[in-house]
Amino acid sequence: MFKRSKRMVALGAAVIAGSMIFTACSGGSGSGGSGGGDAIKIGVVTKTDSNPFFVKIRESAKAAAESEGAELIALAGAFDGDNEGQVAAIENLVGQGVKGILITPNSSSGILNAIKQARDAGVIVIALDTATDPEDAVDATFATDNKQAGVLQGKWVRAALGDKTPQLAMLDGTPGGTVDTFRHDGFLEGAGITEGSSEIVGQADTNGDQTKAQTAMENLLQRAPGINALYTINEPAAAGGYEAIKSAGLTDQVTIGSIDGSCTGIENVKKGIIGATVLQFPAKMAEQGVQAVVQYAKDGTKPSGFNDTGSQLVTDKPVDGVESKDTTWGAENCWG
Template sequence: MKVFTKAIGAASVGLLALTLGACGSGSNDDAGASGSSGEAAGDVKIGLVTKTDTNPFFVKLRESAQEAAEAEGAEVVALAGKFDGDNEGQVAAIENLVAQGVKGILITPNSSTGILAAIEKAREAGVVVIALDTATEPEDAVDATFATDNKKAGVLQGSYVKAALGDKEPSVILLDGTPGGTVDTFRHDGFLEGMGLEEGAPEIKGQENTNGDQTKAQTAMENLLQRVPDANALYTINEPAAAGAYQAIKSAGKEDQIVIGSIDGSCTGVENVEKGVIGATVMQFPGTMAAEGVKAVVEYAASGTKPSGFTDTGTVIITNTPIEGVDSEDTTWGMDNCWG
């Protein structure tokens, strides 16, 4: 099993404001009110705060939010952190958006806890706050969450890797993302559950954080392979991390030794599954997250009705090497449903 190669830069150009205005219907009161009187939907301004503005996943979130806002006659202001893990940048973005008078903020938190004070202030100002992709901790720190069930995604990745190993004793390497994020924790824990392993199990031979960055993942994998030359199973937080790991694996001549699982479901990823470069990836659906988030803010602006709870926006294993007992779709289906 192999993993696809795809170069993705981790740095962004900073806080990038992208606005899209249109006209339509809808209403809302002043910030902090319940929304019984109303204003034109064209006056409904929605903030979007992503971890970065260059990762294709977040690009898809932004594009989908803008498309949904155009359809609803609303306006989107999109801001981003400078890098994955830039909590301070996201705090500044929230404060900026509240000052601009947004009715709602959609956010993919860099830190599931470090952003809470800024979110609380926004909600106190009457702004509805919805987490996309990454849940806060606690979950009810925001009004609602539209996201992948990341624990389930990790379980799916682990289940596939375990099944692909067959009777081989696992020798596992973990390439995690950014410490402190719920996405990172849920996917990590889910993978171990899917593998049937406990944290600290002897089968886990090495572990590094990569911030989901391809270059960092390649360096981490090069170092880990020196310590664990017999590794045969690899967890990756996302497809850029998997791409970096593959470069190290290929250089070491171990392409056919290590089963690699990943999570994202980008079109490039699906293409590389089709080419046999990656065994399987778990597809998620950022467009659904963004569109549902925009609709929820527009509804709040019109009626004062806030969204609540967690909405799972779906996960599907994509592979052309199906394994009995692991539900999956092939790359034809994948290309019809991928993003990026």
């Protein structure tokens, strides 16, 4: 009874969210899909509807749908990690007759049954930003190669330390998250550090939240005041970590790397709050996903496999052996 009740609450929330952010685009100009001149319906389900990264995905999907004469229905989880809300959203979208669903999964495995039911109903499902586990649970994935993004962050941080032995703190995201794992492992590979090495002096989960990251960093610095390198899962975590480092008077001691590429994050690189960040391209994920659904609706061609939408290290402190762009370029290509 409890699980059924929880699903009904989540479904109600998804329906409400959908009515708030539903966008109808060029109603009669779509081709294929629904027949009779009706626009192709495309659903997008993000982890939340407030994070600037997912706002950019939604906005870019809307613009791409408009350019194709398609109709976009956008839903989201109520919070980061709301798998039930995303399951309900998929069921909602299938009921509305969408041709394809673009999703940034909160849980790479918890969403699999709902995705299978959608695909069995003839809906193509494309993962954006976050791959499912296994990857072939969806028709295709359009995302950053998050392990490579982590490698870039790790290479820069290690090179920026020069001859200093790393005393590394790691502000991770959500335990078990696919993106979190790839970025964490990629950073260690790029920095030439193995899991469990004595060079790692502290780790904490932050869920990518600035306030949680600040508290976590304060605690880590109390236990390991010699920290000189900081891995962060994203730029809000980096900003929180910096505040703790600043309060401790250690801004000249700690080298901070991050991943995201938001305009706020790029500005923080320019200010020296973050040493370097790896910029992602959420607009490309959304645009390519929409185009793939439209193509499928028109002629049945399905996308497949992992499609890397790219990443770019941005810093005003370049290091040998790591290709980078400066914050002027970053400001021209950032999002949010």
